[in-house]
Each structure stands twice: as C-alpha cells, then as structure tokens.
Amino acid sequence: MRRIKIDRSKCIGCLTCVTACIISHDSLDARNRVVIDTNQTYSPIFCRHCTEPECVYTCMTGAMHKDNVTKFVEYEKDHCASCYMCIMACPYGVLKSDDITHQKIMKCDMCTHRVNGPMCVEKCPMQAITLQEVFG
Structure with missing residues (x-):
C-alpha cells in the first residue's frame, strides 16, 4: 500500500499541493490544506487512509469504505446521506463538506484517476510530500 508521507521540515507553505489538488479534481476547493502548527511551522494536512478509519466506522450508509485491494479509504458520494x-x-x-454544494464530503482519493499518482506529490517543489510504501 502506498501512503502520502509529509516531511514538515521541508514544507515552505507555498500551497502548491493545495493548488495541485484543485486542478487535479477540476474543483473550486482542495481535499488537503496547509496549516500553521503550534510550533509556528507549516503543516500539510492530508487524509491518512487510516488502518482503522473512524470515518468508515461511523458512516451509516457505507459511502465511506476501505478498499480491500488498495487499502485506501474511499468515498462514494452517491451513497452519502450528508450526515457529516x-x-x-x-x-x-x-x-470537510464541499464548500460549493454543502451536501457532500471532500476527501483525498490519492488521485486514482491519474496515471502518475497524486498530483500534490508530483508538484511539490520542495519534495516535502512523497509516496511511501507501507506493509501490513
């Protein structure tokens, strides 16, 4: 399984990853963000595709589910009840909710629609965002 790995010491807060996400999904909002943490350093926030995802456990419709093959936490908006x-x-x-429709959820899908993987990884000028193989 591949996961996005963040090296916060390399992040300069340029928001290229956020812009790349918006472009990759032809959207008006990103599925990731960059915040400033308590140490006054930039901290990119991405879905961790958790091993035991609380979002999946609380989803009453099955719209959030874990793919058995990729191990990614996936979201199917057509099954979403917008209960949040x-x-x-x-x-x-x-x-987060979609800021445009306020009816559906926005979540990282690891850019599975792209051949080259997540655009945020590809476009990060500082290589603060990389892909890491995780076993288990």
Whole structure:
C-alpha cells in the first residue's frame, strides 16, 4: 500500500499541493490544506487512509469504505446521506463538506484517476510530500 508521507521540515507553505489538488479534481476547493502548527511551522494536512478509519466506522450508509485491494479509504458520494458523521469522527480533521454544494464530503482519493499518482506529490517543489510504501 502506498501512503502520502509529509516531511514538515521541508514544507515552505507555498500551497502548491493545495493548488495541485484543485486542478487535479477540476474543483473550486482542495481535499488537503496547509496549516500553521503550534510550533509556528507549516503543516500539510492530508487524509491518512487510516488502518482503522473512524470515518468508515461511523458512516451509516457505507459511502465511506476501505478498499480491500488498495487499502485506501474511499468515498462514494452517491451513497452519502450528508450526515457529516465522518467529518466529526476523523481524529485528524481532514474531511470537510464541499464548500460549493454543502451536501457532500471532500476527501483525498490519492488521485486514482491519474496515471502518475497524486498530483500534490508530483508538484511539490520542495519534495516535502512523497509516496511511501507501507506493509501490513
């Protein structure tokens, strides 16, 4: 399984990853963000595709589910009841409602629609965002 790995010491807060996400999904909002943490350093926030995802456990419709092959936490908007339980359950504050429609969830999908993988990884000028193989 591949996961996005963040090296916060390399992040300069340029927001290229956020812009790349917006472009990759032809959207008006990103599925990731960059915040300033308590140490006054930039901290990119991405879905961790958790091993035991609270968003999946709280989803009453199955719209949030873990793919058995890729191990990514996936979201199917057509099954979503817009209850926002997944947003409240995420311990990392990653999930958010779509700011345009206010009806559905925005979540990292690892740019599975792209051949080259996540655009945020490809476009990060500082290589603060990389892909890491995780076993287990």
